[in-house]
Amino acid sequence: MKILFYYRDKDPAPWLMALQAEFPDAHIRVWTAGDNDPADYALVWGPPLAMLQHRSALKAVFNMGAGVDAILQFGDELPQGVPIVRLDDAGMGVQMAEYVTHAVLRYFRRLDEYESQARSGQWQPLIPHERKDFSVGILGLGVLGSQVALALARHDFPLYGWSRTLKDLPGVHCYAGQDSLDEFLRNTRVLVCLLPLTADTINVLNRDMLEKLPPSAYLINIARGAHLVDEDLVSLIQNGHIAGATLDVFRQEPLAPTHPFWQEPRITITPHISAATERAKSVRQIAEKIRRLERGELIAGLVDRTVGY
Amino acid sequence: MKILFYYRDKDPAPWLMALQAEFPDAHIRVWTAGDNDPADYALVWGPPLAMLQHRSALKAVFNMGAGVDAILQFGDELPQGVPIVRLDDAGMGVQMAEYVTHAVLRYFRRLDEYESQARSGQWQPLIPHERKDFSVGILGLGVLGSQVALALARHDFPLYGWSRTLKDLPGVHCYAGQDSLDEFLRNTRVLVCLLPLTADTINVLNRDMLEKLPPSAYLINIARGAHLVDEDLVSLIQNGHIAGATLDVFRQEPLAPTHPFWQEPRITITPHISAATERAKSVRQIAEKIRRLERGELIAGLVDRTVGY
Numbered sequence: 001m002k003i004l005f006y007y008r009d010k011d012p013a014p015w016l017m018a019l020q021a022e023f024p025d026a027h028i029r030v031w032t033a034g035d036n037d038p039a040d041y042a043l044v045w046g047p048p049l050a051m052l053q054h055r056s057a058l059k060a061v062f063n064m065g066a067g068v069d070a071i072l073q074f075g076d077e078l079p080q081g082v083p084i085v086r087l088d089d090a091g092m093g094v095q096m097a098e099y100v101t102h103a104v105l106r107y108f109r110r111l112d113e114y115e116s117q118a119r120s121g122q123w124q125p126l127i128p129h130e131r132k133d134f135s136v137g138i139l140g141l142g143v144l145g146s147q148v149a150l151a152l153a154r155h156d157f158p159l160y161g162w163s164r165t166l167k168d169l170p171g172v173h174c175y176a177g178q179d180s181l182d183e184f185l186r187n188t189r190v191l192v193c194l195l196p197l198t199a200d201t202i203n204v205l206n207r208d209m210l211e212k213l214p215p216s217a218y219l220i221n222i223a224r225g226a227h228l229v230d231e232d233l234v235s236l237i238q239n240g241h242i243a244g245a246t247l248d249v250f251r252q253e254p255l256a257p258t259h260p261f262w263q264e265p266r267i268t269i270t271p272h273i274s275a276a277t278e279r280a281k282s283v284r285q286i287a288e289k290i291r292r293l294e295r296g297e298l299i300a301g302l303v304d305r306t307v308g309y
Numbered sequence: 310m311k312i313l314f315y316y317r318d319k320d321p322a323p324w325l326m327a328l329q330a331e332f333p334d335a336h337i338r339v340w341t342a343g344d345n346d347p348a349d350y351a352l353v354w355g356p357p358l359a360m361l362q363h364r365s366a367l368k369a370v371f372n373m374g375a376g377v378d379a380i381l382q383f384g385d386e387l388p389q390g391v392p393i394v395r396l397d398d399a400g401m402g403v404q405m406a407e408y409v410t411h412a413v414l415r416y417f418r419r420l421d422e423y424e425s426q427a428r429s430g431q432w433q434p435l436i437p438h439e440r441k442d443f444s445v446g447i448l449g450l451g452v453l454g455s456q457v458a459l460a461l462a463r464h465d466f467p468l469y470g471w472s473r474t475l476k477d478l479p480g481v482h483c484y485a486g487q488d489s490l491d492e493f494l495r496n497t498r499v500l501v502c503l504l505p506l507t508a509d510t511i512n513v514l515n516r517d518m519l520e521k522l523p524p525s526a527y528l529i530n531i532a533r534g535a536h537l538v539d540e541d542l543v544s545l546i547q548n549g550h551i552a553g554a555t556l557d558v559f560r561q562e563p564l565a566p567t568h569p570f571w572q573e574p575r576i577t578i579t580p581h582i583s584a585a586t587e588r589a590k591s592v593r594q595i596a597e598k599i600r601r602l603e604r605g606e607l608i609a610g611l612v613d614r615t616v617g618y
Contacts, residue, residue, distance in 0.1 A: 094465070095418075098417070099418065101414060101464075102414040102415060102420060106411060108407070109404075109407055109408065109411065109582075114578075118577065118579070121571045123563035123578075123580045125581070125582050128582075128585060154463055155407065155410075253432075255432055257430055262430045268424065268427065269423075269427040269432075270420070270423045271426075271432045271434045273418075273423070273434050273435070273437075276437060
């Protein structure tokens with residue numbers, strides 16, 4: 001078996017070792033420009049088009065993350081008929097649930113305001129928010145969104161969810177489809193974006209949409225930077241409609257030093273760390289899927305190119 | 310029925326209304342200096358000694374909080390034989406669980422460091438902590454400590470607990486008694502203090518004890534300021550043994566503007582807000598206990614003056 005590997009900006013060595021341990025007899029190589037030699041499988045993160053173009057002999061392309069937008073951006077240039085497979089959770093759900101739980105508790109208990117008070121030496125108890133006014137709405141209820149919802153349900157927040165197709169999650173009032181989006185937004189105080197990035201969802205967090213949230217709403221984006229129209233957020237924070245935002249993803253990463261987000265104290269910036277790909281779990285999951293494919297069995301996580309995830 | 314009421318620094322009006330709604334026929338009055346008229350029950354928070362001294366005819370004193378140190382400080386001056394009753398949870402457990410969950414997730418996911426980086430415009434992913442290295446040890450496993458433990462168990466942190474008498478909590482490795490304290494501390498990366506303040510626990514968070522925590526430990530104190538020796542914490546933070554502390558309670562509240570805690574960025578200060586007494590739940594709980602006492606039944610939350618809580 002021949003495996004091609006490409007992980008943008010990361011040392012491939014520990015991945016190759018882990019993969020080789022799963023498949024001692026496989027020939028595993030890092031793709032470099034000009035490599036057109038045959039391969040059975042490709043494992044990729046942020047690959048150049050040249051790696052995948054014309055490779056219609058691949059049995060599958062495995063994405064080493066949940067979001068496949070960096071592959072699907074190549075559209076029809078990708079070999080047709082080759083299955084693209086996303087990572088299913090592989091440890092990311094727990095991390096995202098932690099990240100969102102922290103951010104929601106922080107806003108609910110006004111701990112961001114207390115920290116800013118403390119920095120100026122101020123001792124001032126604030127009127128607590130009421131839980132019934134602190135509904136959380138999750139945009140995108142896939143494997144990761146569902147885990148985030150579950151974690152928040154344990155903290156008893158009123159929960160709403162929206163997805164393209166209707167989901168059924170205990171403790172979550174679920175909406176589906178474009179027609180119900182406005183009602184979902186009206187009910188949501190804290191909006192959590194966990195959508196896949198597709199032609200339908202790019203720029204979805206824009207002024208028109210964010211204005212439908214109730215006043216003093218909050219935004220948490222842990223999906224992709226291109227979901228958000230940056231200047232719309234800044235202006236809605238400045239006019240007070242949005243009380244705070246926690247952003248882990250940005251249109252350009254690292255976020256440019258001159259970007260206005262850095263100057264806005266009500267925007268919390270983290271450097272794309274809400275969920276790291278966990279090597280051991282990811283390699284184990286991909287190896288298991290390769291074994292199933294080799295036995296002619298079905299696998300989970302197949303990307304539907306027509307919907308974009 | 311005659312009820313005496315005293316709530317230091319708080320408007321008594323909404324409390325009196327809520328109490329009157331529970332006992333429409335009762336005579337309820339706010340205690341003021343010189344009032345020695347008869348009463349059946351007293352509801353107090355931070356009462357002066359003069360209110361309780363010589364009142365051996367009371368059927369019970371209800372404390373409108375969990376910690377009764379502000380009453381028991383009067384020792385033998387209090388009327389012997391009058392039951393003192395603490396609040397059982399009454400909404401405080403959930404709030405403390407939220408507060409501690411937020412602080413532990415913040416340290417575990419290094420979000421305090423990310424915020425400090427962001428304030429200086431730095432984009433720098435950090436090496437994640439490993440969960441197995443992030444054990445949480447809870448000092449004090451009463452009604453509130455148990456709820457905090459349960460919330461942390463849901464986030465899969467390794468959990469240790471210590472109390473005077475041995476408790477049995479699912480998912481928590483429980484220790485009891487002085488002899489096991491050192492082993493508890495050695496196993497604890499994040500120490501959460503939820504002890505009652507008694508003659509045995511005053512100054513318990515001192516250099517000698519905190520030095521037994523592993524290096525780069527964290528402290529969360531939501532019990533009483535007098536548990537902590539302030540200068541010991543400052544010096545252990547300065548020498549790096551303690552990586553961070555989140556403090557909600559202080560020896561003197563409000564914390565004096567000149568107190569060194571304000572100057573230390575690794576100390577997070579909140580103004581005693583980790584758990585507010587919830588009026589509706591508290592009045593309902595106390596009213597139910599009064600009814601039980603009137604019927605000659607047993608009640609929970611009786612304070613044992615010999616142990617101090």
